[in-house]
Amino acid sequence: MINTNQVGNSELVAAGPAIIKRLSRSLQHRWKSIVIFIPYFWLFLFFLTPFFIVFKISLAEPAIASPPFLPMIEWADEGILRIKLVFENFVYLWEDDLYFKTYLNSLKISSISTLLCLLLGYPMAYAIVRARHPYKHILLMFIILPFWIPFLLRVYSLMGLLADRGTINNLLIYLGFIDEPIRLLYAPFAVYVGIVYTYLPFMILPLYANMEKLDASLREAAADLGARPVATFITVTLPLTTPGIIAGSLLVFIPATGEFIIPDLLGGGNVLMIGRLLWDEFTANHDWPVASAVAIILCIVLVLPMMLYQRTQGKQVED
């Protein structure tokens, strides 16, 4: 008896360090799980779940109640779970051409603004890349600086410029070009100006990053092989900056499509955009299911292409 006990003890003593080692190793493992778990859980709760709730409500039946929709899952009399899905909201969006027009209008406004940003931003990015040393950083800072000034105040600064009695109209009247103020604010024009104004840095920075990486000797090689500047630009610079053009365009196009502040403050009641429609549907009309359906469709139109784009980008990098 005693003997076996002793053997057991010594085995235990021998096994001690091994057990501690294993424990600490499993802690090392756990520690990683905790690092992953915290942000994972947060995003799951506050990003993914809300999204499913929106999806759920978009399939619910509107009602005048609080919350303003009928429950989807009901216990029927026989104790059978009855799930009621209503695609009515989506049908409604399809049938009422207000929504269709608004979506189209949003896409139109954001694509034209994106193009304008590109036309203005591309030469600017190119100029910054080619600027000499101290000027380069100063120029870059001037491009980044507006990021740190609140968006709302930047949009507001345009109101002062474009208003009926704003700086531009005052100046034109003073110079005698016009007698009556022309309508700049609360018109589509102001929305275009607003988007280009606020999103221009988003276009310039990715383009700059892309061009900066381009080897200057490529341009020189093209010139050496007999390409004139225009030919060099079209055959070398432009194709190689396509990734920057795509990245910058997406950075402008995506948020511009869902934009709420700019159409609201600069477009007045005359410019329909989907972000504003959603807001009105939710707050003014109190129609949660339709607002949710609008959100779901906006997601499909905007977010899915973006995710797919990132996918292909990721794959290209892997290759």
Next chain:
Amino acid sequence: MHNTGQRSRFLITVTCFGLAFLYIPMALLVFYSFNYSKIVPVWGGFSTRWYTKLFESEEVWSAVILSFKIATVTACFATLMGTLAGLALVRFGQFKGRTLFTGMITAPLVMPEVITGLSLLLLFITLGDLIGWPERRGFTTITIAHITFSMAYVAIIIQSRLAGMAQDLEEAAQDLGAKPFRVLIDITVPLIAPGMVAGWLLSFTLSLDDLVIASFVTGPGAVTLPILIYSRVRLGLRPDINALATIFIIVVATAAFVAWWIMLRQQKKRELEMQMSSEEG
């Protein structure tokens, strides 16, 4: 030669136009903030009365305090969680649900604000009905919403910094006897610290900047600065908002100048050091 000159003249013209476009509205904003007249674009003589009015407004002060409180808490939590997420993405290889995780990190970046705001509001309402939390919306709900989208930005910053950083350094520390957690503290964190600072500042700005999401998830009494500004400028130009904007512009410009100056000095110092070491061979 002739051609090059023409081309750079074109570039300079466009750049000047672009910068003028970016800065003239703001310059005018500052200019009219010192206008005595109540009607913004009509000059009525120099005055600082809108600044006085702004500083005397209790409404403005409480909005500023609330917004800064939210921005500070947001920045700290978003930096912490964004860093964890960035670490998980780059350094932990494959783990269960990685694809979903990556999706959840990148989606907030492309999600229109109206959708984020709407969905979070609906979540808070649902949770309120189910478990009685949050009892009322305001500081907490806005902060949660801001952390959610800010941490995605932080995660991307940390991810790109870590991805650019060779894993060698961490392996070297392990090789010299440091356990994984020790490696994190001794090597990884000091090296991503600049990214964390950038992430903190970005989160702070994003939070301070947000109107749409805060409007959705706020409750009675919780008026953030953007909500206050929005409620005022909706109805047209307001000289006191010009004054507020001017203060922002001055603060940002000063900070940018200081940052630029520090950077310049550091660069010079580094260049000097490089020279020294190359001379010694």
Next chain:
Amino acid sequence: MDPDQQPFIKIQSLSKHFGSFTAVDSVDLEIYKGELFSLLGASGCGKTTLLRMLAGFETPSSGTIHIDGVDMTDVPPYERPVNMMFQSYALFPHMSVEQNVAYGLHRDGIDKQAIKTRVEDMLAMVELTDFRKRKPHQLSGGQKQRVALARSLVKQPKVLLLDEPLAALDKRLRENTQFELMKIQDQLGVTFIVVTHDQEEAMTLSTRIAMMDAGRFIQIGTPIEIYEFPESRLVANFIGNTNMFEGRVTENGVDHIVVQSKQPACEFFIDHGISIQEGTRVWVAIRPEKFRISKSAPESGQTNQMKGVIDDIGYLGKLSIYRVRIGDDKIIQITSPNLSRPKHGESLLDWSDEIYLSWDASSVVVLTK
């Protein structure tokens, strides 16, 4: 080497797969204490993966690693008595030279005073005492290399792993550092395992070399064995230059064999004791420096000689490289020391000269694979 000696590092049927790719394919290896052992191969041959498994950064898919009799297969890197010098040096950019070197000792919980002395000794050995307060970005390439070496040696590891230790240095510095490394290894008696793709580096540094290809060892031996007695065409081609002739064994004598090649038609007489069955397809390899070059026909009968035309000459000072055309399309390379000084304005051999090549029967290597 003492034949009774126990292997210090013992690798048994070690494999590593990355998905469907096999980086290391069931290798066995024994390395003895105090050796300076090189893993040599082209990039992608699996040498770095093998080194990383020794350091503990990669977990083997199968097989075992024993170091000094202890199974290390599943031991994490921070618990192994092994240190590594990284190709990039991996110096911590936010720590000074001193802090970098002391880092490993701090992790072992050694008392502060002892750490200080050991770090000082180490820095003195690599002649960096004056630079101890510098940050890595303030050092030159050679200094960084020495800090990395000091940092990995200060823990007195049983084995030091070096991943391309000299690749980032320029040529002149590299030669000096090679000898410095050998000196330090000799002083400390630590077992070194060096990964390199540079055959000259492997030849000068090592006591033994393992040639790797596609995750397997194709030959293990001393530098001389690898160079003079390659076992396959792969090894012969990778190490130095070689001229290869394909042929068949026509005679399998008691102490010699004769190989007949078709293009160019030539008979090779090989007298070192090998025996290969008649009719076997073989490759005959002759190193460029083994040829004798002459303008008149050598006396030694029909075998072990060829006639050719000089196609190109590269004059390198101490020696010259000749490219000699044999027959229509076979070009072989020969190096010949410039033993005597030619008369001014002349050279001993010239373009388009017809010359004879001959070699010793013992200089020829016969390869069957």
